Amino acid sequence: MKASGNRLTREQARELLVKLDAELAGSSGKASREAVVKFLNSAVPTYSWVGVYLVDGKDLVLDAWSGPAATEHTRIPIGKGVCGFAAKAGRTEIVSDVSKDPRYLACFLSTKSEIVVPISNGGSVVGEIDIDGDQLDAFSSLDREFLEAVAAKASTVWS
Numbered sequence: 001m002k003a004s005g006n007r008l009t010r011e012q013a014r015e016l017l018v019k020l021d022a023e024l025a026g027s028s029g030k031a032s033r034e035a036v037v038k039f040l041n042s043a044v045p046t047y048s049w050v051g052v053y054l055v056d057g058k059d060l061v062l063d064a065w066s067g068p069a070a071t072e073h074t075r076i077p078i079g080k081g082v083c084g085f086a087a088k089a090g091r092t093e094i095v096s097d098v099s100k101d102p103r104y105l106a107c108f109l110s111t112k113s114e115i116v117v118p119i120s121n122g123g124s125v126v127g128e129i130d131i132d133g134d135q136l137d138a139f140s141s142l143d144r145e146f147l148e149a150v151a152a153k154a155s156t157v158w159s
């Protein structure tokens with residue numbers, strides 16, 4: 001598969017994690033989730049739409065998002081879609097071509113790939129970061145590493 005341009009580099013990832021600390025300083029709860037989605041969406045060109053879903057009973061509920069348009073998928077049953085699958089499995093899912101993944105719930109015509117990173121607290125999944133990319137194969141193992149670090153940092157101020 002063709003590699004996409006503008007993908008995250010290791011050096012950028014390191015710098016962004018430092019900046020994120022500043023973004024999160026002094027904020028908590030929903031304000032910190034709003035700050036994180038805005039930050040990720042504006043800092044990384046391949047992150048076309050960034051959302052945070054929180055677990056609510058048997059569902060994931062959209063709590064904060066940043067991108068060109070709202071999604072109709074504001075409540076997703078755990079187990080459904082790429083989002084629900086990642087929450088149920090408790091592990092990051094990378095879909096390099098959404099048109100080839102039968103689990104995919106379509107939100108935007110422009111989306112070509114997706115990454116979903118669970119947020120855990122005390123061993124259980126409490127939410128997730130969902131990012132859509134407008135390029136095929138927009139997310140690498142570096143994005144996984146970076147976003148898992150973001151999720152770990154954020155979960156400390158999100159509850």
Ligand code: SME
Nearest residue numbers: 071081082083104105107
């Ligand atoms: N594509 C997701 C649904 C959420 S939208 O991408 C914002 C899924 O398959 O679960």
